[in-house]
Amino acid sequence: MPTNRPSAAQSPHESERPPRPGLVLTVVCLCQLMVVLDISVVNVALPSIRADLGFSANGLQWVVNAYTLTFGGLLLLGGRVADLVGHRRTAVAGLGVFGLTSLLGGLAQTPGELIVARAAQGVAGAALLPLSLTVITATFAEGPARHRALSLWGAVAGAGGAVGVLLGGVLTEYLDWRWVLFVNVPIAAVAIPLAMACLTDTRPARRPRVDVIGAVLATAAMTVLVYAMVRTDTYAWGSPQTLGGLALALLLGAAFVLVEQRTAEPLVxxxxxxxxxxxxxxxxxxxxxxxxxxxxxxxxxxxxxxxxxxxxxxxxxxxxxxxxxxxxxxxxxxxxxxxxxxxxxxxxxxxxxxxxxxxxxxxxxxxxxxxxxxxxxxxxxxxxxxxxxxxxxxxxxxxxxxxxxxxxxxxxxxxxxxxxxxxxxxxxxxxxxxxxxxxxxxxxxxxxxxxxxxxxxxxxxxxxxxxxxxxxxxxxxxxxxxxxxxxxxxxxx
CATH class of the missing domain: 1.20.1250.20 (MFS general substrate transporter like domains)
Incomplete structure (x- = not known):
């Protein structure tokens, strides 16, 4: 009797109609653009942010570090989210959170509010950046089609950082520093309906078990490593703080590898x-x-x-x-x-x-x-x-x-x-x-x-x-x- 469900030997992708590649590529490039712009566009506005919100000299770095910590710490887990919950769900949720937290960051009235918003942006970015590459790999067959898609994706990635510096300077000098965050809102507003229209969510034969311990260890190892790195401007490389952070990151990484070797359904x-x-x-x-x-x-x-x-x-x-x-x-x-x-x-x-x-x-x-x-x-x-x-x-x-x-x-x-x-x-x-x-x-x-x-x-x-x-x-x-x-x-x- 015919059925619409894929057989056990059939890949979930094989049972789906192929997506519209032009729209798919537009969505992944918009995801890439948001993340890459946000990494560079804020840097130029830091002096204005400090003057307006009253950041201390040491506190200002956390406008950047809050984003870097959550973004870097969750990248490995973020790369697995799309495989586990689906491309469309990941894209819509990531774009929505990124747009909302950008709006809240732009409206921030205290240093604490801005730092929390930047940390939440990093969480969304850690899902969106791997997703953009995942969708290309899953949508475009290996060969010329994938090469062309990767070329456009790479051009957005490479040029976006430099364009972000220019855009940050223009927005800060002629409008207000808050616009370096507000600029993400219209991008998200355009990308979300496009993602809903062209991306699909696969339906695996059974619901996979999430490797919670592996996810916690991977995120902790990455976060501690990035934290130790970004704090070397305050603590020397030979200081107990830096050496202790690096040692803890190494220990967590070793524990992660050990857990993944012994887990039936590992994160990695x-x-x-x-x-x-x-x-x-x-x-x-x-x-x-x-x-x-x-x-x-x-x-x-x-x-x-x-x-x-x-x-x-x-x-x-x-x-x-x-x-x-x-x-x-x-x-x-x-x-x-x-x-x-x-x-x-x-x-x-x-x-x-x-x-x-x-x-x-x-x-x-x-x-x-x-x-x-x-x-x-x-x-x-x-x-x-x-x-x-x-x-x-x-x-x-x-x-x-x-x-x-x-x-x-x-x-x-x-x-x-x-x-x-x-x-x-x-x-x-x-x-x-x-x-x-x-x-x-x-x-x-x-x-x-x-x-x-x-x-x-x-x-x-x-x-x-x-x-x-x-x-x-x-x-x-x-x-x-x-x-x-x-x-x-x-x-x-």
């Missing part, structure tokens, strides 16, 4: 990391983020603190970087089907390493044309070539049922790399500036920034070396990837 099926493309891609994105996050941070400080740029001019200075990223992703999408991932990844990372190292030669009496434009174009084009390529390599061969897990792993590696890299580079730059003969002047500041840029270049060069040595020449076919255990034991993992 550790066997997925036996797919070399995914494990190498996680290492590569970790090293890229270590260098890239710090470079953005120090470029903004150099432009405003040394060259005396206004917030708007600082944002405009990042426009060539956005153009380079978009150009790189377009070229990568056209070349990847013919060349494969590894040549583009190694070439792009090599260019990015050269560009970041070139930034290391900035001078205290420099200029945009002489010190910023050239390295911006080279580094951004290289990053555009490699960011989407690395994502394609990492998700290649991953089953649809574990697309969210792979996305969560890649995004967690990126967030951890960014937090650790920024903390390390800030420490290096501060030490160089402190030991300079002019520690409070532009010469001393530039010396510290330059050293940080050089280390950024070295970190990205290490990513190029890792890709060249360890990434397979050709991505595995889905059948070559280690298969999940039978559905009766690891449906949720």
């Amino acid at each position: 099926r550790l066997g997925i990391l036996r797919a070399r493309s995914l494990s190498v891609a996680c290492v590569v994105i970790f090293l890229i983020a270590c260098g890239q996050f710090g470079a953005f941070y120090f470029a903004s400080l150099y432009l405003q603190g040394v060259l005396g740029y206004s917030p708007v001019l600082t944002g405009l200075a990042f426009v060539p970087f956005s153009i380079g990223v978009v150009a790189g992703t377009i070229v990568a999408s056209r070349l990847m089907p013919r060349t494969g991932a590894r040549p583009l990844l190694v070439g792009g990372l090599s260019l990015a390493a050269v560009g970041m190292s070139w930034f290391g030669w900035v001078s205290p009496d420099g200029s945009f044309l002489g010190d910023i434009l050239g390295p911006s174009l080279i580094a951004s084009f290289g990053l555009g070539l490699c960011m989407v390529t690395n994502t394609a390599a990492g998700t290649s061969g991953v089953s649809r049922e574990e697309a969210g897990l792979a996305s969560g792993l890649l995004n967690s590696a990126r967030q951890c790399g960014g937090s650790i890299g920024l903390a390390v580079l800030v420490t290096v730059a501060t030490a160089v500036t402190r030991d300079h003969t002019d520690p409070s002047g532009p010469v001393g500041l530039t010396a510290g920034y330059g050293r940080a840029f050089l280390i950024s270049g070295i970190l990205i060069a290490a990513a190029a070396l890792a890709a060249a040595v360890f990434l397979p020449k050709a991505p595995p076919r889905p059948s070559e990837t280690p298969e999940p255990a039978p559905a009766t034991t690891t449906k949720a993992g």
Whole structure:
């Protein structure tokens, strides 16, 4: 007798009508845009926020840290949510919470209200960012269609950070700092009905059991690690606070691995990391983020603190970087089907390493044309070539049922790399500036920034070396990837 329910051997996805790919891609790009914009757009507004709400010097950092902690701590769990509850439910809930908390943050009248709103934004962002990659992996077949989708997704990711700096400067200077949060509300209002119209929620044969202990341990380990990193501006690397935080994060991580090995339905099926493309891609994105996050941070400080740029001019200075990223992703999408991932990844990372190292030669009496434009174009084009390529390599061969897990792993590696890299580079730059003969002047500041840029270049060069040595020449076919255990034991993992 015919039935509409999928058989036990049939994937839930096979029983569904294919979604409208254009609308799906619009939704995932809007999700990506909201998260990426929010990471960068607030930074330019921090001085205005401090003056308006009365933040203390130490308290102001929690406008950023509250978001970073919840976002970074929940990324791994957020990457699994879409697999467990469905794409549409995750998208609608994530967009709704992000829009609402952005509105509440913009209306905040006290520092505490804003910090709580930013923490809640981070929770929503931790679900939306992995979801955007999960939906692409599940919707677009491996090959040219997925490459094109990833290229647009990557262009939004790469350009969004630089556009956020420009948008934050314009909104802060000509309207009010509150608009850097209000801007998310119309984006959510547009994205929610689109998500309801084109995304679907799969119906597994049975309801999976949630790995509560694994989720708690993973979230705690990530949160403690990020917290230890963001507090290195107050506590030195050798202090009991920092060393204790790192030791606790390591202990929680080890406990998480032990629990996942012994759990019938784990949050993270550790066997997925036996797919070399995914494990190498996680290492590569970790090293890229270590260098890239710090470079953005120090470029903004150099432009405003040394060259005396206004917030708007600082944002405009990042426009060539956005153009380079978009150009790189377009070229990568056209070349990847013919060349494969590894040549583009190694070439792009090599260019990015050269560009970041070139930034290391900035001078205290420099200029945009002489010190910023050239390295911006080279580094951004290289990053555009490699960011989407690395994502394609990492998700290649991953089953649809574990697309969210792979996305969560890649995004967690990126967030951890960014937090650790920024903390390390800030420490290096501060030490160089402190030991300079002019520690409070532009010469001393530039010396510290330059050293940080050089280390950024070295970190990205290490990513190029890792890709060249360890990434397979050709991505595995889905059948070559280690298969999940039978559905009766690891449906949720």
